[in-house]
Amino acid sequence: MDAAAPRKMHPNKEAFIEGVDHILAKWTALGLAIEHSWGGHETEEKRDDMVDDIVEFFDNAKQKPEPLDLQDLLLEIMNLDFHVELKDESEKEVAAVLCKLFAECRAGNFTTVDKLAAERDAREALGQGNAAVKMSQAAPRPAGMEVEDSDSDSGSECEDDSDDDMEED
Numbered sequence: 182m183d184a185a186a187p188r189k190m191h192p193n194k195e196a197f198i199e200g201v202d203h204i205l206a207k208w209t210a211l212g213l214a215i216e217h218s219w220g221g222h223e224t225e226e227k228r229d230d231m232v233d234d235i236v237e238f239f240d241n242a243k244q245k246p247e248p249l250d251l252q253d254l255l256l257e258i259m260n261l262d263f264h265v266e267l268k269d270e271s272e273k274e275v276a277a278v279l280c281k282l283f284a285e286c287r288a289g290n291f292t293t294v295d296k297l298a299a300e301r302d303a304r305e306a307l308g309q310g311n312a313a314v315k316m317s318q319a320a321p322r323p324a325g326m327e328v329e330d331s332d333s334d335s336g337s338e339c340e341d342d343s344d345d346d347m348e349e350d
Contacts, residue, residue, distance in 0.1 A: 192289075193286045193287060193289055194236075194286070196286045196291045196294045197236065197239070197282065197283060197286035197287075197294075198232065198236055199294055199298070200282045200286060200293060200294040200297060201232050201235050201236060201279065201282070202232055203294070203297035203298065203300075203301060204275065204278055204279060204282065204297070205228065205231060205232060205235075205275075206301075207297075208271065208275055209271070210259065210265055210267055210269070210271055211228065211231075211259070211263070211265075213265075214259070214263035214264075214265050215228055215263075219263045219264050219265060220262050220263045220264070224263070227262040227263065230262070231258050231262070234254065234258060235251075235254070235255075235279060238250070238251060238254055239283050246280060246283065248273075248276045248277060248280050251276040251279060251280065252272045252273055252276045255272040255275055255276060256272050259272070281293070282294070
């Protein structure tokens with residue numbers, strides 16, 4: 182392998198990044214912040230940075246990622262970057278869905294990512310969408326952000342039971 186060639190990202194990590202993008206595009210509070218440019222002139226860049234910050238959060242988790250720490254990160258980004266103070270506690274739901282997505286992608290299960298991509302494609306085919314959708318290419322939040330979770334009754338823990346990782350090859 183050529184030493185100057187860039188390292189290829191692990192497919193599990195690629196899927197996770199795509200899934201994070203889709204999930205954030207479905208988050209109503211973030212969608213409104215983007216649509217109304219509450220982050221200023223760099224609103225779209227801040228949203229992209231948010232994806233990177235979330236992925237980095239999971240990359241840096243020493244063991245099992247803590248959902249409460251992820252909720253704090255989401256609250257901090259929404260407050261500092263988009264000037265949004267969440268009162269609806271939606272960060273809890275977003276954190277739970279992100280933790281579930283992380284566990285799935287880490288295990289090589291891309292079912293949720295594929296489902297979210299299919300929803301996006303269906304919405305684009307109908308010509309529906311909002312500013313967050315057009316910017317991120319992910320589907321807008323329909324009724325809720327529910328992800329079927331048959332393995333966990335609370336959805337509040339980030340599972341990390343797999344020996345597989347999402348490191349770059």
